[in-house]
Amino acid sequence: MAFATLLAIGSCGMSTAAPAGDPFFLFATSRFGSDRERDAVVDVLQLYAGPSDYISLGLARENPSLARRISPAHVFVLPPSASAVARASGECRGAGTIVYDPEHWNDTPRHEQDDIVGAVRNARAAVAPGCAFALAPDGQFAGIVPGECFFDLNSALHRKIDWSGVTLYDVQAQRLLSESCASRGGFNAYVSFVSTVANEIRAAAPGVKVTAQLSFRDTPPARMTAAIRRLRNVVDGFYLAYPVTAGTPCRYCNETNLDEVLRCIKAAP
Numbered sequence: 637m638a639f640a641t642l643l644a645i646g647s648c649g650m651s652t653a654a655p656a657g658d659p660f661f662l663f664a665t666s667r668f669g670s671d672r673e674r675d676a677v678v679d680v681l682q683l684y685a686g687p688s689d690y691i692s693l694g695l696a697r698e699n700p701s702l703a704r705r706i707s708p709a710h711v712f713v714l715p716p717s718a719s720a721v722a723r724a725s726g727e728c729r730g731a732g733t734i735v736y737d738p739e740h741w742n743d744t745p746r747h748e749q750d751d752i753v754g755a756v757r758n759a760r761a762a763v764a765p766g767c768a769f770a771l772a773p774d775g776q777f778a779g780i781v782p783g784e785c786f787f788d789l790n791s792a793l794h795r796k797i798d799w800s801g802v803t804l805y806d807v808q809a810q811r812l813l814s815e816s817c818a819s820r821g822g823f824n825a826y827v828s829f830v831s832t833v834a835n836e837i838r839a840a841a842p843g844v845k846v847t848a849q850l851s852f853r854d855t856p857p858a859r860m861t862a863a864i865r866r867l868r869n870v871v872d873g874f875y876l877a878y879p880v881t882a883g884t885p886c887r888y889c890n891e892t893n894l895d896e897v898l899r900c901i902k903a904a905p
Contacts, residue, residue: 664695771806
């Protein structure tokens with residue numbers, strides 16, 4: 637998927653509980669730069685994963701002991717098109733949640749990008765009975781102004797769609813926490829944007845879970861944990877983008893940083 641005030645590392649306690657119970661996490665990566673990195677990351681995930689958390693189908697298949705810690709309904713796939721949603725829903729026995737991931741890239745057909753509301757409707761209709769349907773549109777669809785460090789809610793997808801059948805919405809605002817935005821008010825913009833989107837979704841569709849996306853590609857863990865502290869009473873969970881470290885560098889992808897962020901998400905209020 638596409639992607640300030642710094643508070644003390646490791647202290648994530650809050651005075652009140654999260655809106656729908658303790659926050660959960662989603663984690664998708666199953667490709668790593670080395671076997672050592674893969675094993676270390678899986679070891680960290682096993683320390684924190686529980687039935688309310690989500691992991692990708694590839695990660696679940698490759699790590700059965702980790703998969704046993706997760707509810708089968710929370711194993712997910714991330715198809716980028718309506719046709720890929722239809723193919724993925726045939727794997728409902730393996731992936732209980734289908735997360736439609738439309739983005740401004742070649743994997744999402746142009747006609748879906750041009751009619752994203754219709755694409756969401758078609759993707760939802762393609763999901764087989766027994767699968768949960770979730771959405772993770774990229775930052776531009778979500779309302780982040782392309783190439784900038786601010787947002788425009790008038791263009792936000794969550795204001796336009798029919799929420800019938802949607803169980804979870806991931807807010808891809810992680811660009812606002814990146815190094816390029818950190819010195820331009822990105823942290824406060826991220827908190828404001830995610831909070832507004834979450835509140836608007838709850839007003840329109842009270843049963844939908846809302847997650848805030850964080851990325852290890854270009855955001856240090858201290859900035860992520862600061863955001864978690866601000867949002868753990870606002871969102872239901874956090875999507876952790878851990879881009880494969882082979883090829884394009886992922887600046888903060890390692891087991892130590894992952895442990896710090898997961899420890900913060902799971903910290904008792």
